[in-house]
Amino acid sequence: MNMIFEYLIAGFLIMSGVFGFVGSFGLLKLNDPMSRLHAPTKATTLGVGGVLLASMVHGLTVEGSVSLHELMITLFLFLTAPVTALFIAKVHLHRHETKDSLPTPADDSSWATHTVIEPQPQQD
Amino acid sequence: MKLLRRLVPHPILTLLLTIAWVLLTSTWTLNSLVFGFLLGIGIPFLTQPYWPNQMRMKKPLKIAAYILLVLYDIIVANVVVARIVVFKPNSKRSPAWVAVPLDLRTPEAITVLAGTITMTPGTVSADVSAEGHALLVHCLDASDPDAVRDSIKQRYERRLMEIFE
Numbered sequence: 001m002n003m004i005f006e007y008l009i010a011g012f013l014i015m016s017g018v019f020g021f022v023g024s025f026g027l028l029k030l031n032d033p034m035s036r037l038h039a040p041t042k043a044t045t046l047g048v049g050g051v052l053l054a055s056m057v058h059g060l061t062v063e064g065s066v067s068l069h070e071l072m073i074t075l076f077l078f079l080t081a082p083v084t085a086l087f088i089a090k091v092h093l094h095r096h097e098t099k100d101s102l103p104t105p106a107d108d109s110s111w112a113t114h115t116v117i118e119p120q121p122q123q124d
Numbered sequence: 125m126k127l128l129r130r131l132v133p134h135p136i137l138t139l140l141l142t143i144a145w146v147l148l149t150s151t152w153t154l155n156s157l158v159f160g161f162l163l164g165i166g167i168p169f170l171t172q173p174y175w176p177n178q179m180r181m182k183k184p185l186k187i188a189a190y191i192l193l194v195l196y197d198i199i200v201a202n203v204v205v206a207r208i209v210v211f212k213p214n215s216k217r218s219p220a221w222v223a224v225p226l227d228l229r230t231p232e233a234i235t236v237l238a239g240t241i242t243m244t245p246g247t248v249s250a251d252v253s254a255e256g257h258a259l260l261v262h263c264l265d266a267s268d269p270d271a272v273r274d275s276i277k278q279r280y281e282r283r284l285m286e287i288f289e
Binding site: 018026029031032037072078085089090093102105106107 | 205210217219239242251255257
């Protein structure tokens with residue numbers, strides 16, 4: 001019975017290793033900055049997810065205790081990863097894109113990064 | 125009642141912070157529960173000026189179904205993106221910007237949608253439009269950008285509409 005769980009843990013670890021490797025490989029192989037941004041989002045989802053699943057199964061079967069820290073790590077990753085990705089994307093928009101190189105938003109005049117807000121004149 | 129609203133501006137956040145603290149300390153004692161509750165009162169009170177409107181949810185139970193759907197999509201999309209990264213030459217890959225018009229108006233719902241788009245591999249949300257009526261999404265490989273836009277609207281936005289609005 002213990003053997004099955006060990007294979008399961010090993011399987012999760014190998015899966016996370018493979019996806020982590022593919023993520024880093026993509027960082028080297030992809031040829032434009034925005035595409036490179038896609039690689040780290042993959043490493044954090046299934047790459048880290050696999051390690052956390054393996055850790056949870058290990059805690060449940062081998063150590064016999066329920067550990068909920070893995071759930072918290074997943075939660076914090078899912079909260080923070082989109083924010084960092086958004087910051088990097090914003091820098092790219094500032095430095096390498098113009099209003100004309102992007103598709104126009106449906107109703108609005110422009111994207112937030114390229115919108116210049118005129119300073120309001122001071123009312124006396 | 126008004127005083128209670130000022131002291132506890134976000135009851136859901138208070139509850140979530142308490143649960144998060146108890147899970148972080150991993151000790152099921154009254155001590156950690158009380159300290160977690162103090163944090164749950166203090167943090168929303170201090171950050172009140174940055175989050176003035178109270179969040180409202182119509183159908184909070186549908187969140188569970190939404191999380192399961194997103195987890196399933198993450199697994200499927202990971203495999204798809206891994207194949208693109210490893211096997212598809214850069215010259216044959218067609219990265220594209222896609223503008224997704226939004227029907228959602230709640231700021232919290234738009235944040236969840238943008239986060240979902242980033243976490244599902246193959247798409248990254250890069251910007252929101254000036255008045256908040258559209259999202260700018262970058263696709264790793266989209267031969268048909270319109271299909272990506274429609275799938276985001278159909279799959280995620282429609283469900284978030286049910287939950288939040």
